[in-house]
Amino acid sequence: MRSELERTPNPDGLPVELRRFVDVGYQGSETFLTLEVAKLADTDDGKPGDRIGALVERFEQDHQRLFGYLREQRAVLVSQARVQGRIASGEVPVCFSDEQASPTALGSTRVWFGEPAGSSDGWVEDVPMLWREDLRGSLVGPALILDATGSIVLDPGFTLQVTSDGTLDIRRGDDQHAARIVSDADARDPVRLEIFGNQFMSIAEQMGHVLERTALSTNIRERLDFSCAVFDPQGNLVANAPHIPVHLGAMGESVSATLAAHPSMKPGSVYVTNDPAGGGSHLPDVTVVTPVFIDGGLEFFVASRGHHADIGGITPGSMPPFSRCLAEEGVVLRCLPLVREGKLLESELLEVLSSGPHPARAPRDNIADLLAQVAANNQGATLLAELCQQQGVPVVKAYMRHIQDNAAELVRARLVALGDG
Incomplete structure (x- = not known):
C-alpha cells in the first residue's frame, strides 16, 4: 500500500505525507481502537517484536484511558491496516488588520x-458596547460586542484582534482577571448553583450515552x-x-453499601452489586460503582x-413470579470487586x-454489559476530574453540598405547602 501511494502521480510536485494506521482490539470484542504506527517507534528499522510490543502497550494505555479496564486474559488482534497519503500544502497564514482606530x-x-x-460582588460598571462591523485592530476586555444576530462578551484580561x-x-491575556474564578465556596451563589447543577447532570447524561452505545x-x-448518577464521597446522590x-x-x-464493604478503596477499582439488602431492586438490575x-x-x-437480560434463577429473564427465596431469582452479587488496579477480574x-x-444462563453476555457499565463510569470519572481541574476540588465539593441542601430546602417547603390530610 505504501509503495502504491508513493507511485501516485503528483503533477505539482508537492510533498506527500504518508501515515500508517492499524485498528487494534481484544479477541472477541467488537470495539477496536485506531492507532498510528509511526508514533509507536522512533524509526522504522527497529525489530518487528519491538514495534509489536509498542503497539500492544499503546493499545492498553488508550483502552485503559477510554474504558477504565484491561483484559489481560484476551489476545490483542489487528483487524485492519491502512496507509493514508496526504499532500501537505502548508498552513494558511493568518493576517491581522493593521488598522488601529478605536471604534466609537x-x-x-x-x-x-x-x-x-474589579469589584467585590463581581459586577463591572461602564462596560463599553461595540458594534462588530466597526471593530478594527485589537481590543482588551472587558467589552460587549454586538451584531445583528448575537453578542460576544469579552472578559476582563482577554484580548481581541481582528484578522x-x-x-x-480572542485570546487569554496575562491580566490577573483572566485567571480562574475562585470565589468563596462556602457562600451559595444562585447562578453558579444552577451552572454546577447542570454540569453534574450533564456528566450523568454523557455516562448514559456511553452505556447505551456500548451495551x-x-x-x-x-x-x-x-x-x-453522580455521588459525593459518602455515597449520597448529587445529580x-x-x-x-x-x-x-x-x-x-x-454506593454506601459498597463503601462499607470496601472501606479501603484504591484508584483503579470498580465494584459490582445487585444485592436487594444493599440498595438493589430485583437481581437483574446490576449496579456498577x-x-x-x-x-x-x-x-x-x-x-x-x-437491567441485564438474565442473571440466573428458575426462569429465563430472572423474574420468576413464584420464587420463594432469593436464590431462585438468580445469582446475588454482594459488592464484589469487578476491576482491581485497572485489570478486569x-x-x-x-x-x-x-x-x-x-x-446465569449467558454469563459472557453479563460480562459484556458490565464492561459497558465500567466504560460509562469511566466517562463520568474523567469528566469529574476535568471539572475539578477547571474549578478546583474544594469548589466542586462545596457546590455538591449546596445542591443537596437546596434540594432538601425545596422538598421541605413543598411538604409544608401540602398541609394536613
Missing part, C-alpha cells in the same frame, strides 16, 4: 463577570432500562440523568445500573456467575 462605543452597560472582576478577513481572534443487552440498548426513577432513588444505598480519586484522595463516586466474575443452584 454605542454606549455602556453593567455586566457580571464573577470574582475577581484581515474580519474574523475575531450488549436489548434491555439497555433499546429499552433504555438503565440509570447513571442524575433523567433515567429510571426506581433506580435513582436506591442507587445511593448501593466506581470511586473517583483526585490527587490520590477519594472525592466522588459514579455509578450505573442496568473476568475469570473470578465468571466463576461467580456460573455458581449456585441457578446460575
Whole structure:
C-alpha cells in the first residue's frame, strides 16, 4: 500500500505525507481502537517484536484511558491496516488588520463577570458596547460586542484582534482577571448553583450515552432500562440523568453499601452489586460503582445500573413470579470487586456467575454489559476530574453540598405547602 501511494502521480510536485494506521482490539470484542504506527517507534528499522510490543502497550494505555479496564486474559488482534497519503500544502497564514482606530462605543452597560472582576460582588460598571462591523485592530476586555444576530462578551484580561478577513481572534491575556474564578465556596451563589447543577447532570447524561452505545443487552440498548448518577464521597446522590426513577432513588444505598464493604478503596477499582439488602431492586438490575480519586484522595463516586437480560434463577429473564427465596431469582452479587488496579477480574466474575443452584444462563453476555457499565463510569470519572481541574476540588465539593441542601430546602417547603390530610 505504501509503495502504491508513493507511485501516485503528483503533477505539482508537492510533498506527500504518508501515515500508517492499524485498528487494534481484544479477541472477541467488537470495539477496536485506531492507532498510528509511526508514533509507536522512533524509526522504522527497529525489530518487528519491538514495534509489536509498542503497539500492544499503546493499545492498553488508550483502552485503559477510554474504558477504565484491561483484559489481560484476551489476545490483542489487528483487524485492519491502512496507509493514508496526504499532500501537505502548508498552513494558511493568518493576517491581522493593521488598522488601529478605536471604534466609537454605542454606549455602556453593567455586566457580571464573577470574582475577581474589579469589584467585590463581581459586577463591572461602564462596560463599553461595540458594534462588530466597526471593530478594527485589537481590543482588551472587558467589552460587549454586538451584531445583528448575537453578542460576544469579552472578559476582563482577554484580548481581541481582528484578522484581515474580519474574523475575531480572542485570546487569554496575562491580566490577573483572566485567571480562574475562585470565589468563596462556602457562600451559595444562585447562578453558579444552577451552572454546577447542570454540569453534574450533564456528566450523568454523557455516562448514559456511553452505556447505551456500548451495551450488549436489548434491555439497555433499546429499552433504555438503565440509570447513571453522580455521588459525593459518602455515597449520597448529587445529580442524575433523567433515567429510571426506581433506580435513582436506591442507587445511593448501593454506593454506601459498597463503601462499607470496601472501606479501603484504591484508584483503579470498580465494584459490582445487585444485592436487594444493599440498595438493589430485583437481581437483574446490576449496579456498577466506581470511586473517583483526585490527587490520590477519594472525592466522588459514579455509578450505573442496568437491567441485564438474565442473571440466573428458575426462569429465563430472572423474574420468576413464584420464587420463594432469593436464590431462585438468580445469582446475588454482594459488592464484589469487578476491576482491581485497572485489570478486569473476568475469570473470578465468571466463576461467580456460573455458581449456585441457578446460575446465569449467558454469563459472557453479563460480562459484556458490565464492561459497558465500567466504560460509562469511566466517562463520568474523567469528566469529574476535568471539572475539578477547571474549578478546583474544594469548589466542586462545596457546590455538591449546596445542591443537596437546596434540594432538601425545596422538598421541605413543598411538604409544608401540602398541609394536613
